Amino acid sequence: MKLDVSHSRIVSLPALMCKESCIMTGLNMAGYNYKLMLLEAWNLLYEGGVLIGSKRLSKFDLGFIYGIQTGEVTGNVGKLIQLIENNGLVLVSVRESKLKFTRNHEIEFDSVGFTHQILVYSYDSESELFEIIDPVSDYMGSISILELQAAATVHGLFKLWYMDLFEIKSAASIDEIYRRAAVTNFSRFEKNKLALLQMKEDLLKTPELPLKERELWFKRNALTISTIAKIRQNIWITFSESDSLTKEQKMKGLALIDSIGKGWISFKFQLMKVMIHPLDFELLNSIEQRIESLIHLEYEFLKHIYYQWGK
Known part of the structure; x- marks a missing residue:
């Protein structure tokens, strides 16, 4: 080829x-x-x-x-x-x-x-x-x-x-591709939730870390969270290009992904604040609430996509 x-x-x-x-x-x-x-x-x-x-x-x-x-x-x-x-x-x-x-x-x-x-x-x-x-x-x-x-x-x-690239075999239809993606993403929700909860556990332990190690933890995660927010937006764009979604379904998906994106970015900025103020327990509590909110929003989005293709 x-x-x-x-x-x-x-x-x-x-x-x-x-x-x-x-x-x-x-x-x-x-x-x-x-x-x-x-x-x-x-x-x-x-x-x-x-x-x-x-x-x-x-x-x-x-x-x-x-x-x-x-x-x-x-x-x-x-x-x-x-x-x-x-x-x-x-x-x-x-x-x-x-x-x-x-x-x-x-x-x-x-x-x-x-x-x-x-x-x-x-x-x-x-x-x-x-x-x-x-x-x-x-x-x-x-x-x-x-x-x-x-x-x-x-x-x-x-x-x-x-x-x-030299021996290409038959591939799935576009509908089958969307359907499997909807099912796969929805089935992965619990594992994604676990990853967030594991991060939360480590976050609550960060005040005990040496300064350099603590700063690296926050900087690394701030960078990757920006990536996560962008990738989720790209995933929705690809889903939304399907002719199978009605205008109302696209509007609901767009509203959910917008809330998810804003949630991840707010999470990032909260993390950077905690890096500077590691003993601000009120801020740590607000981050815990942010994580719970993200878990809920992601579930609602994945369920929305699943109901369009996966059922």
């Missing part, structure tokens, strides 16, 4: 959505409607003291939506080259702080175990350079084998996730 490798094809989502950004960029380069992949991205995880809206690479199913088969493997440089030649596009897990084109706000996540992904789409055997795209850093260019090895998350090896 011929790829449209141009800067205009880069799809850059906010911080810590590097996996999604790489996959969507690859889909866009290959001429697919990359927005459909976001439909099932209504996700929350609390890991390493950070609330994120991403999910593990193994959870992405491009076969259902696009007929594209994917796989994961750990291998050396030779394996990476083989995958590029035989499959087309490969995501490589790296430590972003080791990349020269990194954006500074991502570096501080290395220390809490978060890996970064870049998209590798070509290899030149004469120059021994890989052609890569890092959508989050808005970078398109070359990287040497040595540079890539230095950034690898496993010494001497690479964690690789690939998209097979």
Whole structure:
């Protein structure tokens, strides 16, 4: 399959959505409607003291939506080259702080175990350079084998996730795609709720943390919360493009997503205030109420979408 490798094809989502950004960029380069992949991205995880809206690479199913088969493997440089030649596009897990084109706000996540992904789409055997795209850093260019090895998350090896663009199978209909997304997102509500409650538990313990550790906790989560708010807006936009929704249903969905977005942003600003005033228990109490409000709003939104497609 011929790829449209141009800067205009880069799809850059906010911080810590590097996996999604790489996959969507690859889909866009290959001429697919990359927005459909976001439909099932209504996700929350609390890991390493950070609330994120991403999910593990193994959870992405491009076969259902696009007929594209994917796989994961750990291998050396030779394996990476083989995958590029035989499959087309490969995501490589790296430590972003080791990349020269990194954006500074991502570096501080290395220390809490978060890996970064870049998209590798070509290899030149004469120059021994890989052609890569890092959508989050808005970078398109070359990287040497040595540079890539230095950034690898496993010494001497690479964690690789690939998209097979040469053997496309049948995909689901657009109605089936929307229906599964509605059901999947609604069924994930309890896990998302648990992630928020786990974060709340740690939040209440932050006054006990050393100053530097406490500030990092708040700054990391403020950044990821901004991402979560933006991704939820993007998910709704994709749902709202369906002809299956009536005008009234779209208006209700828009009102809910607007409240959710404002709720997440208010949550972010409240967190930053607590970072400065860690013993303001009235403020901590208001954040607890904000979390409960977000849980309720998210449930109502997911139920609204579920009732349109999932029932």
